[in-house]
Each structure stands twice: as structure tokens, then as C-alpha cells.
Amino acid sequence: QVQLVESGGGVVQAGGSLRLSCTASGLTFSSYSMVWFRQAPGKEREFVSVIKRTTYSTDFADSVKGRFTISRDHAKNTVYLQMSSLKPEDTAVYYCAATRSYSNYYSQNGMTYWGKGTLVTVSV
Numbered sequence: 001q002v003q004l005v006e007s008g009g010g011v012v013q014a015g016g017s018l019r020l021s022c023t024a025s026g027l028t029f030s031s032y033s034m035v036w037f038r039q040a041p042g043k044e045r046e047f048v049s050v051i052k053r054t055t056y057s058t059d060f061a062d063s064v065k066g067r068f069t070i071s072r073d074h075a076k077n078t079v080y081l082q083m084s085s086l087k088p089e090d091t092a093v094y095y096c097a098a099t100r101s102y103s104n105y106y107s108q109n110g111m112t113y114w115g116k117g118t119l120v121t122v123s124v
Helices: none
Strands: 003-007 010-013 018-025 033-039 046-051 058-060 068-073 078-083 092-099 118-123
Touching: 003 092, 018 033, 018 092, 018 118, 033 068, 033 078, 046 068, 046 078, 058 068
Parallel strands: 010 118
Antiparallel strands: 003 018, 018 078, 033 046, 033 092, 046 058, 068 078, 092 118
């Protein structure tokens, strides 16, 4: 049974930092691109970042470029999202997802597995 478990969410002041973790089990971690999405209250779920399988190249939504980084640790089957210079508009539930797609990283429809999410609240 595949599980993706996110952790690291919490309340942080604007300008602060948080590191989210997503630990995967039940799958061959290296065979999957790992993706972070987020969903703010009253809004649709949106792409945040991806770290691709094989190449380990990364991509980010324009709204987080220069502030967020993504990395993966194959020894721990874990993907990290380091978030810095946080803004109130970053407040959302952050979801980890996994896909074997080589191109459809940006759409929810391209994901195979999902975590249950972790809440990040950025206060002014």
C-alpha cells in the first residue's frame, strides 16, 4: 500500500521559513517525480513545485520562484520543500504527490498518489 505522509506545517510569521517533508512508502521512490501542490481556502489546488525522476531537475510556480526550494533524499524516501520569505498568501494546505509521468507535472490529473496534506499558516 502506497503512503505519502507530509509533515512540517504550522504557523509562521510573514518573512519566516518552514521546511515541509513528505515521506513515501510502498513505492519505488526513485521511479517517481515528486510534486508539491497547495490549496488555499476557497481556491483550487495549484502546482507549487516538482523534482523530477531520473534528472532530478526542478521547477516552481512563478509565485514561489526564488523563495522555495525542493530536494529529495533517496535514503529516506523523502522529498522536502524549503519555504522562505513566506507571505500571507502562501497560507494553504500543502499536498505531496507522486507521478511517473514525464510531462504532466503541473496538473492534479497527472498525479498517481497523494498525501493528506499539511497546513501552513502565515500570519502578518
